[in-house]
Amino acid sequence: MKKRLSAYPYMWRLPLLIWQGAFFVGPLVLMVAMSFWLVRNYRMEPDFVLKNWDKMLGRDYFWNAYWVTFFRATLAAGLATLIAFPASCALAFRASDTARRWAVFFLIVPFFTSYLVRVYAWQVLLAESGPLNAVLAHLGLGPFTMLNSGFGAMVGYMTLVLPLVVILQTFSLAAIERDLIEASWNLGASPRATLFRVIIPSARVGLILGAVFAFILSFGDFVSPFYLGGSKPPTLSILIIDTTKSGQQWPRAAVVAVMMIVTLFVVAFAAVGAAYGRRK
Amino acid sequence: MTNKPISLTRRGLLMGAAGAALSAPMINRAWAAEPTTINMLAWYGHAEPDMVAEFEAENNVKFVPKYYAGGDNMLALIAQSPPGTYDIILSDAEFVQQLNAAGYIEEMDPSLFPFDDFYPAYQKFPGHWTGDQLWSVMVRFGLLGVSYNTDALTREEAMSYNCFWSDKVTGKLGHFDWHLPNLGQMSLLMGNNSPSPFDISEEAWEAVQEKTLSLKPQVGGYFDYGGTFSSLKNGEMLAMAGIGDWITGVLQKDGAKVASVIPEEGGIQWTESYSIGKGSSKHEIINKFIQYMLSPRGQVRSIQMAAYPGLSPTRSGWKAIQEANPAEAERSGLIEGHDQSPIKLLSEGRVHIRQIPQQQSLEDWNDFWSEYKTA
Numbered sequence: 162m163k164k165r166l167s168a169y170p171y172m173w174r175l176p177l178l179i180w181q182g183a184f185f186v187g188p189l190v191l192m193v194a195m196s197f198w199l200v201r202n203y204r205m206e207p208d209f210v211l212k213n214w215d216k217m218l219g220r221d222y223f224w225n226a227y228w229v230t231f232f233r234a235t236l237a238a239g240l241a242t243l244i245a246f247p248a249s250c251a252l253a254f255r256a257s258d259t260a261r262r263w264a265v266f267f268l269i270v271p272f273f274t275s276y277l278v279r280v281y282a283w284q285v286l287l288a289e290s291g292p293l294n295a296v297l298a299h300l301g302l303g304p305f306t307m308l309n310s311g312f313g314a315m316v317g318y319m320t321l322v323l324p325l326v327v328i329l330q331t332f333s334l335a336a337i338e339r340d341l342i343e344a345s346w347n348l349g350a351s352p353r354a355t356l357f358r359v360i361i362p363s364a365r366v367g368l369i370l371g372a373v374f375a376f377i378l379s380f381g382d383f384v385s386p387f388y389l390g391g392s393k394p395p396t397l398s399i400l401i402i403d404t405t406k407s408g409q410q411w412p413r414a415a416v417v418a419v420m421m422i423v424t425l426f427v428v429a430f431a432a433v434g435a436a437y438g439r440r441k
Numbered sequence: 442m443t444n445k446p447i448s449l450t451r452r453g454l455l456m457g458a459a460g461a462a463l464s465a466p467m468i469n470r471a472w473a474a475e476p477t478t479i480n481m482l483a484w485y486g487h488a489e490p491d492m493v494a495e496f497e498a499e500n501n502v503k504f505v506p507k508y509y510a511g512g513d514n515m516l517a518l519i520a521q522s523p524p525g526t527y528d529i530i531l532s533d534a535e536f537v538q539q540l541n542a543a544g545y546i547e548e549m550d551p552s553l554f555p556f557d558d559f560y561p562a563y564q565k566f567p568g569h570w571t572g573d574q575l576w577s578v579m580v581r582f583g584l585l586g587v588s589y590n591t592d593a594l595t596r597e598e599a600m601s602y603n604c605f606w607s608d609k610v611t612g613k614l615g616h617f618d619w620h621l622p623n624l625g626q627m628s629l630l631m632g633n634n635s636p637s638p639f640d641i642s643e644e645a646w647e648a649v650q651e652k653t654l655s656l657k658p659q660v661g662g663y664f665d666y667g668g669t670f671s672s673l674k675n676g677e678m679l680a681m682a683g684i685g686d687w688i689t690g691v692l693q694k695d696g697a698k699v700a701s702v703i704p705e706e707g708g709i710q711w712t713e714s715y716s717i718g719k720g721s722s723k724h725e726i727i728n729k730f731i732q733y734m735l736s737p738r739g740q741v742r743s744i745q746m747a748a749y750p751g752l753s754p755t756r757s758g759w760k761a762i763q764e765a766n767p768a769e770a771e772r773s774g775l776i777e778g779h780d781q782s783p784i785k786l787l788s789e790g791r792v793h794i795r796q797i798p799q800q801q802s803l804e805d806w807n808d809f810w811s812e813y814k815t816a
Contacts, residue, residue: 202516202520202543203513203516203517203520204517204520204521220808220811220812221812221815222808222811222812222814222815225815226815229815284671288675288676288677289675289676289677290675290676291675306612306661308677309661309662309672309677387665387668388668390662391661391662391663391664391668391672392618392662392663392664392814393660393661393662393663393814394814394815395663395811395814395815400811403618403811403814406510406511406513406514407513407620407803407807408513408803408804408807409513409514409516409517
C-alpha cells in the first residue's frame, strides 16, 4: 500500500511546534546572535564580532563564577535528593492513600506564594538577631552567621527545589510494584539489599529527574545567592545582572546565558540518558 | 409585542445620541481641565507626592515618572526611546556630559535660575556648563563616607576608612554593589586626592586594587539598594562602604543605630541635576518646576525627600531648613561652621565630586570590581 501523507496528525502537533518556536527556539537563536553584537553609546548594534566571547571567557571571574554555580547546583541536587528520599519512601510505602494525597497537597501549597517572598522570610529567620539564633542561644550555641553565606544560599535552594523533588520521588516510588519488594523479602534479601537492588533501580527515573530539576533550578537561580548568599561569591545569574547593569553589556550577558544553557543541555541530556538508558 | 423592544431601542438610541450631543461641550471642558502630564526620568522618589504633589496642585500638572537604577540604565532608557519621550531628566552629574554628547538634552537659559543664591562652589558645576551654555541645573547633592553601626564603632573610629579593616567589623562589612563609590573611597584612603580620587595614574590604580583586595576577608556581602537598607537595619552589617547619609539618614528616622561621617581622608559627592529632554514641548512648565525645586520650600522638600535625603546647594535652602526643621539641619550639617558642613568639608579639600575614571576606562574599573567580588 502506498504511504499517504496525512496532514491530520501534523495539525495536532502544530500548536506545540509553534509554541516551542516562538518561546524557546526563537529567543534562543536571538540570544546566540546577540552574543556577537556590539554596544555603542549604550545601544546594541547587530554585528558579528567575537569580542564578547573573548572578553567573558578570557576572564578568571567568569570561570570562578561558573565553577561556584556548578558546584552549588550539584550540591543542591545531591542534598535535595538525600533529604527528600526518606520522606518520599515514607509517603510512598507507609502512608495511607489519604495521607499521601494530603502530603502532596501540602507540598504544592508552598508554590502558592512567591519564591521571593519565602526567601525574604528566610532573611528574617536566618538573621544573626533572628529567631533561629535566639533558640540556639537558649541552648548555649551561636550566634551563627547564616545569612549572606553559602549556607544561606543553600537554604534558599532547598526552599525552591525540595517540594518538587519529594513529589517526583514519591510518585516514582509509589509506582514500584509491591510484588517486586515482597519477592525480594521472600528471597531473603536484607533491607539494605532490597533498597539498593530493587527499590532504587526501580525508581531510577523519578530519582534522577528529581535531582536534575533541582540542579537546573539551582543553577539558574538568582534570588537565593543574591538575597541569602549576599552575592558572596557571585553566581552566573548575578554575573548576568552585573554585566547588564554596567555599560548595558547585554551581548556579554548573552555569552554568560549561552554558556549556562549549554551546560544545562549537557547535564539534562546526560541525566535523561542515565534515567531512560538500558539497564546493564 | 415583538416590535416593542425594537422601537424602544430605537428611541433609546436617539435619546442617547441627543444626550451625547448635548453633553459634548461638557466633556470637552472636562478634557481641558485634565492636568498636563510631564514625563520625568529619575531616580526613585523624585516624582512621589512628598516631592511634587504641591507643585502639581498649584499648576494643574501631573508627573509621570519612569524610575531608573543607575546612570547606565538611564542612558539606555533614553537611547531606546524616541526623542521627546522624557520632558525632564534627573541625572547624576557625571552622566550629564554623556547626555549632552549624545544630544539627549536641550540647552537651558541660565537667567531663569537663582545661581546667585548658590554657594559659589556650585555655581558653575563641572559638566553642567560648556562655556556659558547651560545644560543642567544642580538641585541637590550628598556625601558618601563611612556608614556604620553606632554600637559597633565610635565616631572617632569611623573617621578613617581604615575602620573597614577593624576586627570589630570582620565579616560584617558590606559593600554597596557599585564600583565607582567604593573604589573612589579606596583611592582616597591611598591618598589620591589631588586632583581627584578618580584621576589616578596606572601605578596608583594598581595600588588601589591591591589595597581593595586586602579588604576581602572583612566583607560580609554586596548589596543593592534594598539589601543595603535591610542589612544595616537588622545589624547584619556593621559598616558599609560606598554609601552615606542617603541610606543611613532614612534608617535613622526609623530609629536604627546607624550614622555616616566624612572621614579625614575625605568623602565622595554625588550630585543630582535636572535637564530638559530633547524634543520636549513643555519648556515653560519644566523651568517653572526647576525654579520651584530651587526655591526655599522646594529645597526643604528635597532635603527631607522620603526616598533618600539630599543636601541643598543654595543659601536660602540652608536657611529654610534651619527654620523648618532645625534637627534635620543639625543632623545633615546644613549650618555654616558645622563640622560636617559640606561647604566646610569642601574648603578643607575633603569632598571630591564623583566622576567616571579619568585615566582608566570605566570598563577597567568595572572588571576589577567583578574580579574583587569573585576573589
